[in-house]
Amino acid sequence: MSNDMIQALRVAEAAVFAATQPVTPRMLATILPENTDVDAVMGALTTAYAERGVNLVQVGGGWQFRTAPDIAPHLRKVVELPRRLPRVAMETLAIIAYHQPVTRTEIEEIRGAALSQATLDLLLENALVTPKGRKETPGRPTLWATTPAFLAQFGLNDLRDLPKREELLIDPAGPAPAPQPASVFLPEARDEAP
């Protein structure tokens, strides 16, 4: 590896390490020496960190270091964890992600249930969704869309990283999503109860 390449790797590594937000290729281009092949540098860096406790990932259109998922159980001993999103919120989020921009009424039609204030508040508090204009229909209802924080939260580089609808429906009797009757005893399930 040339000295120039090593130096470019060090600068890119430091820049992504120091930032709070994903670092865009454009930002890297201003920091790295002119004529640096940003893709090559970031590719080499990704490989260098692939097996480490910290990984380089592409999220929200930029680069960010994150701890490796398999280390999480160790870190949870010392890190205070936020509450995971309840199923209702996850489903609402999924509808917004796939149908954006989408009105509240449209969300309710797809889920076949009313959208509670608590669910909307939860998504807004976590900055996962945001209003994005109004639909030019009677009443001019607010349109909802996902945010860059949504991409960062789920480690997506782009909305196109979401699986296609057809891919989702390959296994109609898929295991995970079946609602367990037992879930009624979870507090979040009551939120949306008719």
Add this chain to the structure above:
Amino acid sequence: MSNDMIQALRVAEAAVFAATQPVTPRMLATILPENTDVDAVMGALTTAYAERGVNLVQVGGGWQFRTAPDIAPHLRKVVELPRRLPRVAMETLAIIAYHQPVTRTEIEEIRGAALSQATLDLLLENALVTPKGRKETPGRPTLWATTPAFLAQFGLNDLRDLPKREELLIDPAGPAPAPQPASVFLPEARDEAP
């Protein structure tokens, strides 16, 4: 390097990366598998990062990642955050603009308040006003006027681009149209010619 050692390094690396404060050896001991030689792990990690863009350093009784000193200048970014002038300075500047050339005493009479040296210094430092001769009255006080930099700051071509005083002081109950007692016998023409 044993698999256990590699895993210990990965966990330590992720822990120091994710921590909001320097990670103490005691904290590392609770995170790392039992009987891990913390010093050996951190020593190996320090070596691994020695030549990188980010270094592992010991600060405040704990471990922390820090940008390599030689890389920091690459990441430095200057953000311009222009200041506003304090209200007193803005008022003084406006009076000088409209009444120039004007003495300090006259400014004080118009504002109805004393003019501090600090305020005048602030305007001088920013090259917004400048002395312009002396008034031929007892004591020969300095006359103040605005500068070309003043015009540039406010995007004016000429002092005549300022709205006329009559256009501004449209409130008939307001005090401004009534001449100040002290200035009754001052030649009117000078006031009007900015």
Add this chain to the structure above:
Amino acid sequence: METEALVLHLEGYDGPLDLLLELARTQKVDIAKISILQLVEQFLAVIEGARRVRLELAADWLVMAAWLTWLKSRLLVPQLGEPEDVELAAETLAARLIDLQATRQAAAWLGQRPQLGWDVFPRGEPEDFTETDRSKLKLDLAGLLSAYLAARRRAGAKQRYRPKPMVYLSVREALDRIGKLLGALPDWASLEQFLPEGLEEGIPKRAAIAATLIAGLEMAKDGRLNLRQDRKFGPILVSNRTELEAGDE
């Protein structure tokens, strides 16, 4: 079919569609190929069971039940209605169930992603190399003008307009002065000698001259003194009338 459990746990379902999807899933076939009739019967059975336990069942459950009852009757006796309508209704229901199923899969897919702040963590203590340059000024014309107006308004509110006090010599004061000074001055004294001392040049002095002249004319009319002006714009001279008369006679 665990009808009893479903009845008891109806509130666990997020609306009628949620329950329908769950019932469809229990048929263990592709949702696109489920028997709508069988599904409708199961749903109505669950709702009927629930109504026996709880009479107050939310409106949307009952609306769905009513609509499904209609659909069931048409499915059983197709010749009663327009077959296309019934087919369309059944297809719409199946499509909505597929949509909900897809949504559920998408939520599950998102849910198993490593989530930031739970499964993966960003750098806890980022370093900021940003420097702030506050040396420049932010000024605008509107601010300058409003500052000017504020200064003028405030100064105006503080000092109310008062006319300048009159400092001019009044005719009454001039009468007093002439009366007091007349005996002490030499004969045919200049009118200006009756003016108070220290008068400002210009308007105050000329006003005093005018007042003294008026006072002099008033006293001449009363016969208390004599006034004389030898030529146009020449000095006006004053003398004690009584003394003059005595001299003349």
